[in-house]
Amino acid sequence: MTNEGGALEGAVIAVAGAAGPAGRAALLRLAEAGATVVGADADPERLASAVDAARYAHGGATVTGDTVDLLDLAATREWAHKIEKDFGRIDGLVHLVGGWRGSSSFAATEIADWDLLERLLIRTVQHTSLAFHDGLLRSDRGRYVLISAAGASKPTAGNAAYSAAKAAAEAWTLALGDGFRKAGGEEGARTAAAILVVKALVHDAMRAERPNAKFAGFTDVTELADAIAGVWDRPAEEVNGQRLWLTPQP
Numbered sequence: 001m002t003n004e005g006g007a008l009e010g011a012v013i014a015v016a017g018a019a020g021p022a023g024r025a026a027l028l029r030l031a032e033a034g035a036t037v038v039g040a041d042a043d044p045e046r047l048a049s050a051v052d053a054a055r056y057a058h059g060g061a062t063v064t065g066d067t068v069d070l071l072d073l074a075a076t077r078e079w080a081h082k083i084e085k086d087f088g089r090i091d092g093l094v095h096l097v098g099g100w101r102g103s104s105s106f107a108a109t110e111i112a113d114w115d116l117l118e119r120l121l122i123r124t125v126q127h128t129s130l131a132f133h134d135g136l137l138r139s140d141r142g143r144y145v146l147i148s149a150a151g152a153s154k155p156t157a158g159n160a161a162y163s164a165a166k167a168a169a170e171a172w173t174l175a176l177g178d179g180f181r182k183a184g185g186e187e188g189a190r191t192a193a194a195i196l197v198v199k200a201l202v203h204d205a206m207r208a209e210r211p212n213a214k215f216a217g218f219t220d221v222t223e224l225a226d227a228i229a230g231v232w233d234r235p236a237e238e239v240n241g242q243r244l245w246l247t248p249q250p
Helices: 021-032 044-057 073-087 111-138 157-187 204-209 221-233
Strands: 012-016 036-041 063-067 092-095 143-149 192-198 242-245
Touching: 012 021, 012 073, 012 111, 021 036, 021 044, 021 221, 036 044, 036 073, 044 063, 073 111, 092 111, 111 143, 111 157, 143 157, 143 221, 157 192, 192 221
Parallel strands: 012 036, 012 092, 036 063, 092 143, 143 192, 192 242
Antiparallel strands: none
């Protein structure tokens, strides 16, 4: 399913959290669509494996990886600057940094879980959005894409910390989108911040571990990767500041 001459042909896309299953799928899909892809992760070995897989799957594709501490704003800004310096432009940041902690009930919630999730799910969004903001505005097809969960809109008792962190990340991203709208003036947004919402993600290794599980309503990481690429196929004004649901809206 190549996309020669499509919206991603020649684009330069950064993927934060590139070493996990969703990140690997995104690297593959974006490279397939003709983009130059720069992945970042805190785990250098897993990142190298993900980058190699995407590079080998699409001969001639430019796929690179950088070990970046996205909890360090200066390091994240340096990464954004390096990409634009090396490739001459930056057309997207896909935020796939994840993490989950839950509890058996609301009363059993551990504040330590919030402390972890605040860093993984909120702080990394803050840092990447601030670091890539100006470069994305300079692009003719800039997109900031956050992956979120339906639980942000309908929290359950055992997911208080996770849902609250996801909701905060969504609010931050929507504020970014409002900034892009205002920067576009009367012509409307030329750059977009969009949120892709899933119930949860599933991949082949999960199915192999639990062959009898239904994973009802889950989004396969390859479907998510298609949806990520599809954000560039739609006009900025259409997707900016929007939650794009890949699961039924609660």
